[in-house]
Amino acid sequence: MYSTESRIAVVIEDDADIRQLLATVLEQAGFETVLTGNGADGVNAVREHNPIVTTLDVSMPGIDGFETAKQIRAFSSTYLIMLTARAEEIDTLQGLEAGADDYVTKPFRPRELRARIEAMLRRPRAGAESTGAEAAGAADAARPSGPDAGPATATTEGSGDWREHRGLRLSSAERRVRLDDADIELTRTEFNLLEALLSSGRRVRSKTELAGLLRTEDSAFYVSEADKRAIEVHLANLRRKLGDFPSTPRWIETVRGVGYRLTAREEG
Structure with a gap:
């Protein structure tokens, strides 16, 4: 857990002017x-320095941003934001698959970048501090009725509050996910998406909802097509780590055209 006294950010950028900005x-x-x-x-x-946030340029001499992201992800859970002049969708997807939490194209607006970082x-801080009752209450207010419409079952393990669905367990308090008595290592974004789905139960969450949830809970945030595609990539990565398959899902269903x-x- 990072302390408020160690708010460190690493900037990896070969352009001196952008680096200073x-x-x-x-x-x-x-x-x-x-x-x-x-990159090196x-x-x-x-x-x-174990930073909270790292910004990373894609086009750099030596190892590029994609390879740099993969190397960082091998040992660090820092929030990773890739910045690039490339606007093609394939580049965005490649960045997210390399481990980035967000992908911002240049030229970027400083105010938007700061808002994304703060969001x-x-x-995670809101998720860790909310109680199981608060999470259940929020889901109860929105979910439809029906025998299997509720959120994942609340369970208790140790001192943390856990949610469970078909053997998959998540603790918001401990920021842990367990499957078959083994911890599953997820990125912050993957954890937050799984947490949202477990809290929603059988209620469908759209890509727009999920993208907005990752941005901010305090105000409206424009969700672009790239943001929605990013959700698809994060969900694909999450499923891969869980060993879940869209064609025969055990935990997460895709509702085609919706979410x-x-x-x-x-x-039984």
Whole structure:
């Protein structure tokens, strides 16, 4: 868990002007910044300083941003935001598959970048501090009626409150996911998506809803087609880690043209 006294951000950017702009935006948001100009130095800086947030340019000399992201993800859960002049959808998907939490195209608006960072930081803290009763209450207010329409069953393991669905368990308090008595390592974004689906039960959550949920809970946020595609990539990564398959889902169903929901509970 990061402390409020160690709000460190690493910037990995080969353009000196953009590097300084990112430093200014992050420092105005209350971060101490560590600036690097290439992927190798960036990986070392993340390892040394354990930052909360890392911004990463895609096109750099030496190892590019995609490979740098993969190396960082091998040891760090830092929030990873990729920045690039490439606007093609395939580049966005490649960045997310490499482990990025968000993908922003240049030229970017400093205010939007700061809002995205603050929204990412706010979401895990809210999830960790909310009680099981609050989460259940929020889901109860929105879910439809029916024998299997409710959220995942609440269970208790140790001191944390857990939600369970067909053997898959999640603790918001401990930020842990367990399956068959083994911990499943998820990125923050994957955890937050799974948490939202477990809290919603059989109620369908649209891609727009899920993208907005990851951005901010306090105000309206424009959700683009790229944001929706990002949700598809994050869900695909989540399913891969769980060993779930869209054609024969055990936990997460795709509702074609709409979004996602939990599978029905097992009989008996």
